[in-house]
Amino acid sequence: MRFERSHTRKAAFLAVASSLALLATACGGDDGSSGSGGSSSANALEGRGPITLASGKDTSGNLQNQLNAWNAAHPTEKVELKELPDDADAQRQQMVQNAQNQSDAYSVLVMDVVWTSEFAANQWITQIPEDKVPDLGKLVPATVETAKYRDKLYGVPITSDGGLLYYRKDLLTAAGITDAPKTWDELLADCQKVAATPGGKGLNCYAGQFEKYEGLTVNFSEAVNSAGGQIVDKDGKPNVDTPEALAGLQELQNGFKTGAIPKAAITYKEEESRRAFQDGKLLFLRNWPYVYSLANKTDGSSKIAGKFAVAPLPGKDGPGVSSLGGHDYAISSFAKNKATAVDFINFMASEAQQKDNLSKTSLAPTWASLYDDPTLIKQFPYLPQLKASIASAQPRxxxxxxGDVTAAIQQAAYDALSKGTDPKTALSGLQTKLESLITQ
Structure with a gap:
C-alpha cells in the first residue's frame, strides 16, 4: 500500500495508523472468519441491486418460476439465472475459473455439498453469520453441516439428496415378488425371476451412474459404505485398501462382468440412467429423488408412469448406505450486492419455497418438517424412506x-469397471494417491 508523504510526522503517523486499522478490518481480523479460509463475513454482506445465480441446467423447469416470483417482488434486485452444464464436474470447473479470475459474473453459487471446504479454504465464497439465516435451526442438521468449514457457515442448504432404489413394482408383482430387495444378492435373484416372465424378457437388471464423473464417486462410495467400509475414516485418513472396500468394488465389477449391469451403463450419468428406466429398459435404478416426478409423468415421456416404486438402496447384508447429496447456495466473494444475495438465499430456503419445489420437482427439501407433512407423503410416498436415507447417509x-480426490476415486473405479483392472490393485493405488492428497 502506498501512502502520500504528510506535512508533519504526526499527520503521517495518524494516516498510517488509520490505514492499518482499515486494512485489518478489510482482512477480517475481528469478524470471526478463519485465518486460512473464507472471506470476511458481516462487513462483506453489503450492497443491494441485481444479482446472478450460477446453477446447473434446470431440468425441472421450476427454478425459473421461483426466480420469477422473487423478481416480481423485488424489481430493483432481480436475479438472473446463469445456467451451467448438466455435468457437476463442468459446473465446478466454471465456478473455479470464475473465482480464480475474481469475476463478479456469478453472485450466488448453487454448489454441490462436497465443494464447501475447497471454496471456503480458497476464499472463493463468503462466510455467512448464522444469525443472518433465521430458519437455519429448522433445516435437517446433516444438511447444515455440509455448508460449514471449520465450524463456520459458508452457505445455506436448499436441496438435499439421498440415493434411492427405483424398481418396477409391476414386474416384481408379476413374478410373485412382494417386497423390494434389501441386499445385492436379493436384487440379483429378483432379476433372474423377472427375466423368466413374459414382461421381463430383454430387460436389463440394474444401473446407476458409472461414467467417469462425480456420479461415479457417489456410486463407488455407496458400494463401499454399503459393504461396511469407508473412503475416509473418522480421523480423516484414507481407508480404501480394506476388505470392505474391496467387496464393494467387486460387487460393481461383477455386475458388469455378468451383464447384471448393462455395458451401456459405463456411459450413464443421472439423465442417461433416468431415461433408460423411463423407457422401460431397466428393472432397478439407483438415482436421486428428482427422478420420481419425471418418471411418473403421463404426457407420454415415460413408459412406466404408475408402474414403479421406491425403496432404500440394497447393501451387503441389509439396506445399504446412501451418499449424502444436495446443493447449498453460497455467495461468491467477488460478487456485488451481497445483502441482496443473503435475502434471496433466505427466500429460497423458506418453507414455502421448499414445499413448492418439492411438490413440482420431487427434489428433496432441507426443511425438516416437510418430510412429515401428510399431504406431501400422499403425493410422494417415498418421503419416509428418503428421510431415513438422508439421516443415515455418509458424506463424501x-x-x-x-477436486483432486474425486478425480482419483473416479479413475480407480472406472479402470476397474471399464478395463477390468484387478480391484485390489486399483484400491491399493487409490490408497497411495489419497494419502498424498489428504493431509491433516
Missing amino acids: PRVVKY
Missing part, C-alpha cells in the same frame, strides 16, 4: 483438495 470426503 470433506477435504480441501476435493
Whole structure:
C-alpha cells in the first residue's frame, strides 16, 4: 500500500495508523472468519441491486418460476439465472475459473455439498453469520453441516439428496415378488425371476451412474459404505485398501462382468440412467429423488408412469448406505450486492419455497418438517424412506483438495469397471494417491 508523504510526522503517523486499522478490518481480523479460509463475513454482506445465480441446467423447469416470483417482488434486485452444464464436474470447473479470475459474473453459487471446504479454504465464497439465516435451526442438521468449514457457515442448504432404489413394482408383482430387495444378492435373484416372465424378457437388471464423473464417486462410495467400509475414516485418513472396500468394488465389477449391469451403463450419468428406466429398459435404478416426478409423468415421456416404486438402496447384508447429496447456495466473494444475495438465499430456503419445489420437482427439501407433512407423503410416498436415507447417509470426503480426490476415486473405479483392472490393485493405488492428497 502506498501512502502520500504528510506535512508533519504526526499527520503521517495518524494516516498510517488509520490505514492499518482499515486494512485489518478489510482482512477480517475481528469478524470471526478463519485465518486460512473464507472471506470476511458481516462487513462483506453489503450492497443491494441485481444479482446472478450460477446453477446447473434446470431440468425441472421450476427454478425459473421461483426466480420469477422473487423478481416480481423485488424489481430493483432481480436475479438472473446463469445456467451451467448438466455435468457437476463442468459446473465446478466454471465456478473455479470464475473465482480464480475474481469475476463478479456469478453472485450466488448453487454448489454441490462436497465443494464447501475447497471454496471456503480458497476464499472463493463468503462466510455467512448464522444469525443472518433465521430458519437455519429448522433445516435437517446433516444438511447444515455440509455448508460449514471449520465450524463456520459458508452457505445455506436448499436441496438435499439421498440415493434411492427405483424398481418396477409391476414386474416384481408379476413374478410373485412382494417386497423390494434389501441386499445385492436379493436384487440379483429378483432379476433372474423377472427375466423368466413374459414382461421381463430383454430387460436389463440394474444401473446407476458409472461414467467417469462425480456420479461415479457417489456410486463407488455407496458400494463401499454399503459393504461396511469407508473412503475416509473418522480421523480423516484414507481407508480404501480394506476388505470392505474391496467387496464393494467387486460387487460393481461383477455386475458388469455378468451383464447384471448393462455395458451401456459405463456411459450413464443421472439423465442417461433416468431415461433408460423411463423407457422401460431397466428393472432397478439407483438415482436421486428428482427422478420420481419425471418418471411418473403421463404426457407420454415415460413408459412406466404408475408402474414403479421406491425403496432404500440394497447393501451387503441389509439396506445399504446412501451418499449424502444436495446443493447449498453460497455467495461468491467477488460478487456485488451481497445483502441482496443473503435475502434471496433466505427466500429460497423458506418453507414455502421448499414445499413448492418439492411438490413440482420431487427434489428433496432441507426443511425438516416437510418430510412429515401428510399431504406431501400422499403425493410422494417415498418421503419416509428418503428421510431415513438422508439421516443415515455418509458424506463424501470433506477435504480441501476435493477436486483432486474425486478425480482419483473416479479413475480407480472406472479402470476397474471399464478395463477390468484387478480391484485390489486399483484400491491399493487409490490408497497411495489419497494419502498424498489428504493431509491433516
